[in-house]
Amino acid sequence: MERTKATSEARQRILETADRLFYQDGIRAVGIDRIIAEAAVAKMSLYKHFASKDDLILAVLKYREEKILEFFGTAMERYGKRTKDKLRAFFAALKDWFESPGFRGCAFQNAAVELADPKHAGTQFVKDHKRRFQEFLAGLVEESLGKGAAKVAPAVGLLVEGAIVTAVIQGSPDAVDVARDTALKLVAEAKGV
Amino acid sequence: MERTKATSEARQRILETADRLFYQDGIRAVGIDRIIAEAAVAKMSLYKHFASKDDLILAVLKYREEKILEFFGTAMERYGKRTKDKLRAFFAALKDWFESPGFRGCAFQNAAVELADPKHAGTQFVKDHKRRFQEFLAGLVEESLGKGAAKVAPAVGLLVEGAIVTAVIQGSPDAVDVARDTALKLVAEAKGV
DNA sequence: TCGAACAGACAGACCTGTCTGTATTGTCCG
DNA sequence: CGGACAATACAGACAGGTCTGTCTGTTCGA
Numbered sequence: 001m002e003r004t005k006a007t008s009e010a011r012q013r014i015l016e017t018a019d020r021l022f023y024q025d026g027i028r029a030v031g032i033d034r035i036i037a038e039a040a041v042a043k044m045s046l047y048k049h050f051a052s053k054d055d056l057i058l059a060v061l062k063y064r065e066e067k068i069l070e071f072f073g074t075a076m077e078r079y080g081k082r083t084k085d086k087l088r089a090f091f092a093a094l095k096d097w098f099e100s101p102g103f104r105g106c107a108f109q110n111a112a113v114e115l116a117d118p119k120h121a122g123t124q125f126v127k128d129h130k131r132r133f134q135e136f137l138a139g140l141v142e143e144s145l146g147k148g149a150a151k152v153a154p155a156v157g158l159l160v161e162g163a164i165v166t167a168v169i170q171g172s173p174d175a176v177d178v179a180r181d182t183a184l185k186l187v188a189e190a191k192g193v
Numbered sequence: 194m195e196r197t198k199a200t201s202e203a204r205q206r207i208l209e210t211a212d213r214l215f216y217q218d219g220i221r222a223v224g225i226d227r228i229i230a231e232a233a234v235a236k237m238s239l240y241k242h243f244a245s246k247d248d249l250i251l252a253v254l255k256y257r258e259e260k261i262l263e264f265f266g267t268a269m270e271r272y273g274k275r276t277k278d279k280l281r282a283f284f285a286a287l288k289d290w291f292e293s294p295g296f297r298g299c300a301f302q303n304a305a306v307e308l309a310d311p312k313h314a315g316t317q318f319v320k321d322h323k324r325r326f327q328e329f330l331a332g333l334v335e336e337s338l339g340k341g342a343a344k345v346a347p348a349v350g351l352l353v354e355g356a357i358v359t360a361v362i363q364g365s366p367d368a369v370d371v372a373r374d375t376a377l378k379l380v381a382e383a384k385g386v
Numbered sequence: 387t388c389g390a391a392c393a394g395a396c397a398g399a400c401c402t403g404t405c406t407g408t409a410t411t412g413t414c415c416g
Numbered sequence: 417c418g419g420a421c422a423a424t425a426c427a428g429a430c431a432g433g434t435c436t437g438t439c440t441g442t443t444c445g446a
Contacts, residue, residue: 010391026309028221031435042392047437105306112362113298113306116219130362155352155375158368162355169305169323175351182348182379189382203425224401235426236403246402 011049013039019060019067023107027057027114057111057122064107065129071097087140087156087187091180094160098173105168109161133157144187152190156183204242206232212253212260216300220250220307250304250315257300258322264290280333280349280380284373287353291366298361302354326350337380345383349376 017039021030032053036043050056075093076086083089097103104110108126115123137160138153145152163179210232214223225246229236243249268286269279276282290296297303301319308315330353331346338345356372 008390024309026221026307028219028307029309032437033435040392043394043437044439045391048390053436104309109358109362110306113303114219114221116217116222116297118364127362127364130359154368154371158355158359158372158375159348159351160355161358162351162353165302165354165358166323166351169302169320171311171320175347178347179351182351186375201424225403226401233426236428237405238425240403241424 008049010039010041010045014041014046014049014056015060015063018056019064019107022057022060023064023104023110024102027111054121057115058125061108061111061122061125061129065132086143087183088180090137090140091176091183094163094179095173095176098163098167098176103168103173106161106164109165141187145190148190152186155186159183201242203232203234203238207234207239207242207249208253208256211249212257215250215253216257216297216303217295220304247314250308251318254301254304254315254318254322258325279336280376281373283330283333284369284376287356287372288366288369291356291360291369296361296366299354299357302358334380338383341383345379348379352376 014035018030018035021035021038032043032046035041035056036046039046046056050059072090072093075096076089079089079092080086083092108129111122112126117123134153134157137157138149141153141156142149159179159182163175166175167173207228211223211228214228214231225236225239228234228249229239232239239249243252265283265286268289269282272282272285273279276285301322304315305319310316327346327350330350331342334346334349335342352372352375356368359368360366
């Protein structure tokens with residue numbers, strides 16, 4: 001018999017439901033009662049697995065980082081077979097995300113905005129996540145540029161973040177094309193010189 | 194005697210207080226009671242000037258757009274005296290904003306995230322504001338590039354938006370330097386060819 | 387029999403929005 | 417000049433709902 005520890009079914013249902021609702025309607029707009037109702041879970045089960053709503057928020061952010069990583073991993077692998085250029089494959093995956101139903105921007109950006117408090121553990125996690133994400137991006141740029149990537153990668157990061165917020169506000173994925181073209185141009189020029 | 198219409202002192206105090214609190218702590222985190230307390234206003238005065246909290250939110254967004262315009266106007270005028278390049282002056286003003294105490298990103302982006310509802314009048318206003326802001330940026334680029342600006346301006350917009358969210362999450366204004374250098378480079382190249 | 391989860395009442399705080407009543411001020415008219 | 421009147425805003429009670437988090441039971445499966 002497996003130790004149920006962190007793999008409890010109830011716990012998993014809570015995580016997935018909270019993740020979906022938080023992303024859809026916002027962290028503050030979603031109450032505990034709604035989460036337990038849609039997850040078909042008793043309130044005490046939630047408070048047994050998570051000390052508080054703040055604790056649940058943090059757990060959801062960690063859970064989502066795993067899912068995001070997984071999403072980009074598989075999507076880029078799919079595109080990588082025909083483009084070879086990993087950065088190009090990344091932007092193709094990004095576009096898929098923008099076009100997916102229910103797209104509402106970056107859950108980490110959104111969480112940082114809603115939490116507002118810089119001392120909140122969730123806010124700290126968002127900061128760390130963005131640093132990890134930026135390193136991931138820098139890694140992709142590096143495959144084309146080698147060590148010269150350091151000068152281009154930060155700009156690519158800004159283009160990606162800007163494309164996310166613009167796409168969600170304008171309700172259109174077009175921004176990703178601008179970001180991709182500009183990013184690839186920056187890389188090409190850095191390589192050309 | 195002037196018609197007090199929209200220039201009521203109470204109304205103005207409510208607007209300024211709500212703007213400050215909404216930006217500081219978030220729209221949903223700030224209740225009506227707190228606004229009227231800090232504005233030193235009766236609750237009925239608030240509900241006389243604004244039909245509902247949603248109505249107040251929208252009024253605050255409009256008020257803030259005026260203030261933002263004013264801020265960039267004066268700041269760019271100040272910097273414009275020594276740089277001549279309006280785009281450069283804009284980024285200098287942007288940096289001033291990032292470094293100002295209590296900086297918490299773009300109030301319009303934040304509002305869109307908090308409201309979550311695409312049908313909310315505030316969300317619609319944010320979309321329109323961002324379009325106006327993008328046109329303003331495009332105008333700056335156009336001063337250097339003329340009609341060729343159309344190809345560069347959208348990328349500059351993404352860089353600016355990306356710099357805003359990155360600066361607030363990382364708690365550092367450094368992103369603006371990357372955005373400025375990249376934007377100026379894009380413009381210079383478009384001019385050079 | 388024992389542990390995990392379900393079910394739901396409950397407390398205490400906070401939310402928006404309505405309502406009543408009072409104080410102040412300026413204007414108009416006799 | 418002076419009193420009635422209208423407009424504006426302050427003060428705060430109140431209703432009805434929602435929020436988080438705690439508590440007591442019950443049910444079910446190993």
